[in-house]
Amino acid sequence: MRLSPTHPRYRSLVVRAGLARACRSGVVVPEGLIAHGRGEAFDYLLGERTRPGARRAERAAAEWLRAARHPVLSVNGNVAALAAREVAALACAVPGLSVEVNLFHRTPARARRIAGVLRAAGVDPVLGVRPTARLSGLPSDRARVDRRGIFSADLCLVPLEDGDRAEALRARGQRVISIDLNPLSRTSRAADLPIVDELTRALRAIAAEAIRLRRRRRPPRWVEFDADRARAEALREIARNLNRAATRRRDAPIRA
């Protein structure tokens, strides 16, 4: 299918076509496409831009990643398909950050394929292809992790994750940063630091801030973050956008 750059939803269409290809090649599972659609809806309602509240969360995330003893970024099929380059750039900007493949729908071939996508983008090493440990209390394959990675991390950055997993990490005393466009999702609600923003925008913003902090030689610190307030802010912003749209007739897109 050819996509016309004049289409009002051109960018969304390009991303969708890329994910559809990634589904055909087995990097993304069908359930991942449905999850992407949910995210799209929330991004649309948020105006498809990084709100000031999300920017604050991204700055705090950069501080936490620098302050952590052993931070790990968890990657699933959607993350690899949507943002492999951004993952590589963040791993470069935060030298202590490990990258681990962690899948709900795991097969050895799929894990290898996703690791290949990450390596091609410059991520090295990629943990989690052959799991060496198990998180207790998680019935899914999400429990299968790398002993040197998620298992021993003090901070996990979990983009586009499922709620069970985020809750299991917190129960183990690990801090969780989520990137999820749905401020009501179980992942967002379980996270210590929920970033309610689109994946590539969030990863780029965190990387840029981490580089800035390093250049200024700021000492690492666990800055405070009010997760409840951040979620409530995002919800109120969507509500405002909708009420504004409701007062227009045959209205323009939500960001206009």
Place this chain on the structure above:
Amino acid sequence: MRLSPTHPRYRSLVVRAGLARACRSGVVVPEGLIAHGRGEAFDYLLGERTRPGARRAERAAAEWLRAARHPVLSVNGNVAALAAREVAALACAVPGLSVEVNLFHRTPARARRIAGVLRAAGVDPVLGVRPTARLSGLPSDRARVDRRGIFSADLCLVPLEDGDRAEALRARGQRVISIDLNPLSRTSRAADLPIVDELTRALRAIAAEAIRLRRRRRPPRWVEFDADRARAEALREIARNLNRAATRRRDAPIRA
């Protein structure tokens, strides 16, 4: 994968698993899964139930379908995968209603497969498998229609459609009833009668109302419907739900 009925999102998970299967068999395309995810997000925000405003729209839709000279229900892959039985039941409740396969991503094999799903559910005849006419001004395969169906219809019921198509039908002077959970979508905005409700709930409600009207021997009539008001109502309802959720801490699901 086994699904546990105790999971808080059990029903969604069952529907998702069914769509994933339909994707593997070629009835649903990957883009259709992403579209389903968008719908899921809006259904969640609407409380996953039929609001009074949607119920009013469904009653009006039943009146319009009875009043039309030649009403046609357009079916794509998602509609066949999600609601083939409901399509058959509606076609039975509204004897004049034709059912036509109409696809954005069309191949002859896929059209036949979708027609097979509909026939297995009791729909007969199924139009649109071999298109015999073309709608002008539509660049996609959506333009390829049946001369006895969408081409000559005075009323089209278009669930889960794309905006281009709904606009093209209106430009031809055909009335459009949409079923789309996103009140801001181009389809909802183009429709004369937008139903903002989940597909199976909407089709069942329209069928039940059509049967009721027939039993009471009500004369067919084009009841008035204020589309702008219906859309604005849905938007305000979502906004109310979100503001309510924002005042809760570590909150419960939106419908609680």
